[in-house]
Amino acid sequence: MNLPACFWQDLRFGARNLARGRTFAAIALGSLALGIGGSTAMYSVIYAVILHPFIYKDAGRLMSVTMRSPEGRGNGSYYSVDHFLEIAQRNTVFEGVIASTWSDVTWTGEGDPQRIRGNHCTMNTFDVMGVAPLIGRATMASDAAEGAEPVTLLGYKFWQRQFGGDPAVLGRRLLLNGVMRTVIGVMPRRFMWRGADVYLPTLYRRGETPEGVTGVHLMGRLRAGVTIAQAGADLRPILENLQRQRPKDFPKTWRIQLRTFAETFPSGIQDALWILFGAVGLLLLIACVNVSNLLLSRASYRRREIAIRASLGASRARLCAQLLAESLVLGVAGGVLGVAAAYGGLQGIIAMVPPNTIPDEAQIAMNGSVLWFALAVSVAAALLFGLVPALQISGRDIARPLKEAGRGTSGTAGQRVLRGILVVGEVALSLMLLVGASLMIRTLISIQGIDLGFHPARILTLRIPFSDQRYPDAGRRVAFLREVLRRAQSVPGVVAAAVTTGMHPLGSRGVTVEVVGGGEPDKRPSLLFETSEKYPEVIGIGLLQGRFLTAQDVNGGLHNVVVNESFVKRYLPGGPALGRTVKIPDAFTIVGVVQDRLNRIYTNETLPELYTPYSIIGRSDRLVLLAPGRPEALEKAILAQVYSVDRGQPVTDVKSMETLLAENIYARPRFNLLLFAVFAGLGLALALFGVYGVISNSVAQQTREIGIRIALGASMRQVVGMVLWVGARLLGIGIGVGLAGSLASVKVLSGLVANVSTFDPYSFAGVTFLLFAAGLFASFWPARRAARVDPVTALRDE
Numbered sequence: 056m057n058l059p060a061c062f063w064q065d066l067r068f069g070a071r072n073l074a075r076g077r078t079f080a081a082i083a084l085g086s087l088a089l090g091i092g093g094s095t096a097m098y099s100v101i102y103a104v105i106l107h108p109f110i111y112k113d114a115g116r117l118m119s120v121t122m123r124s125p126e127g128r129g130n131g132s133y134y135s136v137d138h139f140l141e142i143a144q145r146n147t148v149f150e151g152v153i154a155s156t157w158s159d160v161t162w163t164g165e166g167d168p169q170r171i172r173g174n175h176c177t178m179n180t181f182d183v184m185g186v187a188p189l190i191g192r193a194t195m196a197s198d199a200a201e202g203a204e205p206v207t208l209l210g211y212k213f214w215q216r217q218f219g220g221d222p223a224v225l226g227r228r229l230l231l232n233g234v235m236r237t238v239i240g241v242m243p244r245r246f247m248w249r250g251a252d253v254y255l256p257t258l259y260r261r262g263e264t265p266e267g268v269t270g271v272h273l274m275g276r277l278r279a280g281v282t283i284a285q286a287g288a289d290l291r292p293i294l295e296n297l298q299r300q301r302p303k304d305f306p307k308t309w310r311i312q313l314r315t316f317a318e319t320f321p322s323g324i325q326d327a328l329w330i331l332f333g334a335v336g337l338l339l340l341i342a343c344v345n346v347s348n349l350l351l352s353r354a355s356y357r358r359r360e361i362a363i364r365a366s367l368g369a370s371r372a373r374l375c376a377q378l379l380a381e382s383l384v385l386g387v388a389g390g391v392l393g394v395a396a397a398y399g400g401l402q403g404i405i406a407m408v409p410p411n412t413i414p415d416e417a418q419i420a421m422n423g424s425v426l427w428f429a430l431a432v433s434v435a436a437a438l439l440f441g442l443v444p445a446l447q448i449s450g451r452d453i454a455r456p457l458k459e460a461g462r463g464t465s466g467t468a469g470q471r472v473l474r475g476i477l478v479v480g481e482v483a484l485s486l487m488l489l490v491g492a493s494l495m496i497r498t499l500i501s502i503q504g505i506d507l508g509f510h511p512a513r514i515l516t517l518r519i520p521f522s523d524q525r526y527p528d529a530g531r532r533v534a535f536l537r538e539v540l541r542r543a544q545s546v547p548g549v550v551a552a553a554v555t556t557g558m559h560p561l562g563s564r565g566v567t568v569e570v571v572g573g574g575e576p577d578k579r580p581s582l583l584f585e586t587s588e589k590y591p592e593v594i595g596i597g598l599l600q601g602r603f604l605t606a607q608d609v610n611g612g613l614h615n616v617v618v619n620e621s622f623v624k625r626y627l628p629g630g631p632a633l634g635r636t637v638k639i640p641d642a643f644t645i646v647g648v649v650q651d652r653l654n655r656i657y658t659n660e661t662l663p664e665l666y667t668p669y670s671i672i673g674r675s676d677r678l679v680l681l682a683p684g685r686p687e688a689l690e691k692a693i694l695a696q697v698y699s700v701d702r703g704q705p706v707t708d709v710k711s712m713e714t715l716l717a718e719n720i721y722a723r724p725r726f727n728l729l730l731f732a733v734f735a736g737l738g739l740a741l742a743l744f745g746v747y748g749v750i751s752n753s754v755a756q757q758t759r760e761i762g763i764r765i766a767l768g769a770s771m772r773q774v775v776g777m778v779l780w781v782g783a784r785l786l787g788i789g790i791g792v793g794l795a796g797s798l799a800s801v802k803v804l805s806g807l808v809a810n811v812s813t814f815d816p817y818s819f820a821g822v823t824f825l826l827f828a829a830g831l832f833a834s835f836w837p838a839r840r841a842a843r844v845d846p847v848t849a850l851r852d853e
Contacts, residue, residue, distance in 0.1 A: 087389025090342030112185020267523025382441025390433025482789025529673025782834030
């Protein structure tokens with residue numbers, strides 16, 4: 056018989072065996088479905104978010120040109136319009152160079168004004184990105200001609216949300232930032248370059264700032280055959296020339312770095328996904344060990360069958376091939392169920408993904424690559440869990456199984472030892488998963504338990520995105536905000552209202568500070584809050600020295616500043632703070648010192664802070680309001696006050712501080728916790744089932760011995776204790792191995808753990824107790840059954 060025929064015959068035989076052993080098949084397939092399903096679901100996320108998130112043509116050749124100082128300072132890959140044009144025209148290494156923005160765009164003329172996300176891109180953007188519109192057309196040379204009508208292309212999600220996917224949107228005219236633009240196309244679902252709602256093709260010219268655009272992101276498509284090193288050498292003299300012309304726009308020392316598209320726009324949870332993928336790999340390994348243990352248990356019932364086959368001339372290789380074919384049937388069947396489980400669980404994972412952490416282009420789905428992965432994992436799992444039992448059961452000793460026919464099915468001593476080793480492995484792997492889950496729990500509890508010093512559930516926040524067309528200078532923006540503040544403060548239920556750039560505990564923008572007469576400048580950043588006089592009342596910040604900003608400071612745009620305790624400790628240790636002058640870079644006089652308030656929640660620390668009047672620069676766009684109860688009741692009234700000042704000014708991100716924290720701070724640790732907890736819970740269940748199976752098998756093998764002990768006067772407590780000791784010994788060894796493995800592996804979790812040490816003793820102690828107690832509970836039921844053995848029946852059966 057040729058090999059393919061043997062192989063197919065073995066597969067059919069294996070399928071029939073599974074059909075006969077329905078209980079075994081159900082348990083084994085369930086274990087594999089959990090392991091393979093979890094791995095497949097996580098791989099589908101990894102594939103979509105990290106491995107293949109973009110649809111752009113040859114995305115690996117799309118390069119951002121980054122300039123940074125050795126300390127990491129600089130504007131990265133953002134340049135002024137003039138600098139962009141110079142680089143685009145003089146380089147010889149790119150096929151095409153594009154500029155793009157992440158812009159607030161105001162859409163007016165159709166109901167309430169809306170702030171939408173825009174991308175002021177160069178005319179050649181769609182050619183360089185290599186993606187054609189879903190409907191309509193991309194830009195043409197005629198769109199850049201003098202006097203040509205402005206055009207726009209819509210993002211797919213915006214098209215569906217605002218226009219219901221109506222193709223008749225082509226040719227429609229939209230008033231965007233005060234400019235009437237004609238819709239000429241809609242981009243495909245996964246074309247989400249900068250996550251834009253609308254793409255605004257723009258003709259950039261030297262010395263101009265179209266629609267207020269002063270800086271753009273630069274990206275070029277590398278020519279075929281050009282290396283990154285060659286590109287850097289070509290671009291360096293261009294950038295050096297620009298630095299000589301405008302030295303203030305560049306760091307004194309810098310280096311060029313060309314980064315691919317994926318490197319420029321990575322997922323914010325990339326590291327977490329790889330760690331979770333490793334965690335689900337442990338779950339798969341536990342499932343394989345569990346199935347291997349089941350196969351060893353089942354092997355004791357097949358020893359005589361295999362021995363007869365061997366006595367009739369079957370070689371060990373032939374027997375192994377047959378047994379591995381049966382494992383392959385089991386693995387593939389488990390893989391099919393796993394894919395079904397992954398399909399069902401994937402939507403749950405997607406729903407848990409924190410907002411704004413994965414590329415907008417990523418499309419998480421069960422596709423061909425994911426299915427091939429599932430098949431490969433199924434085959435690998437079949438070899439993993441089937442090889443050791445196959446080698447054990449196909450051993451060369453054929454006499455003993457034939458002699459022992461009819462004398463029980465206890466299996467060999469080697470098989471019993473191997474099953475014990477496998478259970479130890481299951482317990483160890485389960486403990487490692489439980490330690491990870493425990494650290495995630497402790498992290499989330501620690502972050503949520505931090506005393507913020509105020510009540511997030513009583514604060515309403517909203518953003519007022521100004522457009523440079525509507526509010527081109529600081530004076531107009533300040534006048535608008537002053538009037539909005541006055542009206543908001545008069546709304547019933549508003550305790551206090553303030554304007555600010557940043558918020559606690561989310562922080563604000565960093566600035567370099569110089570204290571006049573303070574010795575050597577400290578280059579570490581401090582946080583700058585451009586705010587109004589009632590911000591401390593909203594956030595609950597107490598005053599320590601001097602005073603906070605007053606209405607006179609804010610309305611007059613006076614150069615007074617208030618600092619926090621951490622600022623004084625860093626810059627003015629041991630000396631008076633009031634009256635000192637700081638440069639940021641303009642000179643400000645310190646008039647007050649306030650309490651520290653947490654501004655780095657992940658590390659539970661407070662950086663130095665400065666509070667200046669928002670009226671000086673006029674770039675504040677965040678309104679925060681304190682309410683006596685739930686702030687959502689104020690939403691309509693506050694929006695009405697904003698629109699009463701300017702009907703055409705959009706308002707966005709209207710949320711309570713509680714919601715803001717849930718989306719921006721708690722979402723990532725909650726995502727890590729939920730997935731780790733699911734994987735750890737499943738791993739624990741599988742490990743406990745392994746313990747139960749081994750103890751049950753041990754009890755079955757010792758039925759005669761237990762019957763004799765009971766006949767000689769052994770009490771129920773003694774019999775139960777004897778059986779529990781077997782389980783406790785396996786659990787103890789497994790826990791010891793698991794603790795050693797956990798101590799070696801928790802360093803990998805350091806990026807996911809906040810405010811808790813990765814060697815947190817409470818986490819290790821808690822999961823050790825949980826696993827040991829649960830393992831003893833799983834061992835108790837076989838022990839209880841052993842204690843009820845009828846000695847007469849046991850001896851007669853023997």
